[in-house]
Amino acid sequence: GEDVEQSLFLSVREGDSSVINCTYTDSSSTYLYWYKQEPGAGLQLLTYIFSNMDMKQDQRLTVLLNKKDKHLSLRIADTQTGDSAIYFCAASDSNYQLIWGAGTKLIIKP
Amino acid sequence: DTGVSQDPRHKITKRGQNVTFRCDPISEHNRLYWYRQTLGQGPEFLTYFQNEAQLEKSRLLSDRFSAERPKGSFSTLEIQRTEQGDSAMYLCASSSAHTEAFFGQGTRLTVV
Numbered sequence: 001g002e003d004v005e006q007s008l009f010l011s012v013r014e015g016d017s018s019v020i021n022c023t024y025t026d027s028s029s030t031y032l033y034w035y036k037q038e039p040g041a042g043l044q045l046l047t048y049i050f051s052n053m054d055m056k057q058d059q060r061l062t063v064l065l066n067k068k069d070k071h072l073s074l075r076i077a078d079t080q081t082g083d084s085a086i087y088f089c090a091a092s093d094s095n096y097q098l099i100w101g102a103g104t105k106l107i108i109k110p
Numbered sequence: 111d112t113g114v115s116q117d118p119r120h121k122i123t124k125r126g127q128n129v130t131f132r133c134d135p136i137s138e139h140n141r142l143y144w145y146r147q148t149l150g151q152g153p154e155f156l157t158y159f160q161n162e163a164q165l166e167k168s169r170l171l172s173d174r175f176s177a178e179r180p181k182g183s184f185s186t187l188e189i190q191r192t193e194q195g196d197s198a199m200y201l202c203a204s205s206s207a208h209t210e211a212f213f214g215q216g217t218r219l220t221v222v
Contacts, residue, residue: 004152033210043153043201043213088152097143097166098211100152 002026002093006101013109018076020104022089027070029091033098034063034074038085046074046087076106084108114214116202122220123192130188131217135204142185143211144177145201153201159185192221 003025012018033048049056049063056063062075086103115134135142145153157167161182179185203211
């Protein structure tokens with residue numbers, strides 16, 4: 001079945017760009033998602049990309065998809081303290097169910 | 111519509127008791143999902159419904175877990191004879207077919 005992997009932590013300075021990476025195993029995944037979870041809060045959809053796209057940009061967020069390497073990344077430009085959260089990558093399997101990574105905790109240094 | 115709503119937000123129960131959680135999805139969404147999330151992990155899929163039909167339940171963690179969606183609107187997740195290992199956040203999400211899922215705030219269960 002599908003497996004989704006992310007590194008557990010990323011530390012960046014305020015104002016720098018953050019790049020969070022994710023790999024998945026199922027090449028037939030149709031949709032790939034990035035969700036944000038702040039402490040004590042639910043999961044908030046940030047953005048998603050169809051598998052036939054290479055890139056999607058939405059304000060400070062840029063998603064890059066390399067289908068050949070099954071690699072997905074989320075770039076957050078001009079990272080702010082409010083971006084501190086856990087970021088989850090998720091991939092849809094053949095039944096359109098989401099398989100999740102363990103989450104990357106983004107730590108912002110002043 | 112204010113999004114996916116879950117009730118209660120927190121539940122503390124004694125080991126061996128039964129608990130039931132409720133999820134109210136976004137009204138026009140026909141798919142409803144239940145996930146469990148433990149500390150430091152991503153959500154773990156449990157089951158999902160399309161309208162009132164439960165299309166996948168093999169990943170329910172044991173036969174102590176059951177879910178219903180009797181009228182294709184709200185859903186309940188029941189855990190019988192709770193164990194300490196059931197302590198987790200239980201998340202509900204809803205979607206239209208082939209679109210992104212929207213999540214509720216979750217129900218945090220603590221079994222003491």
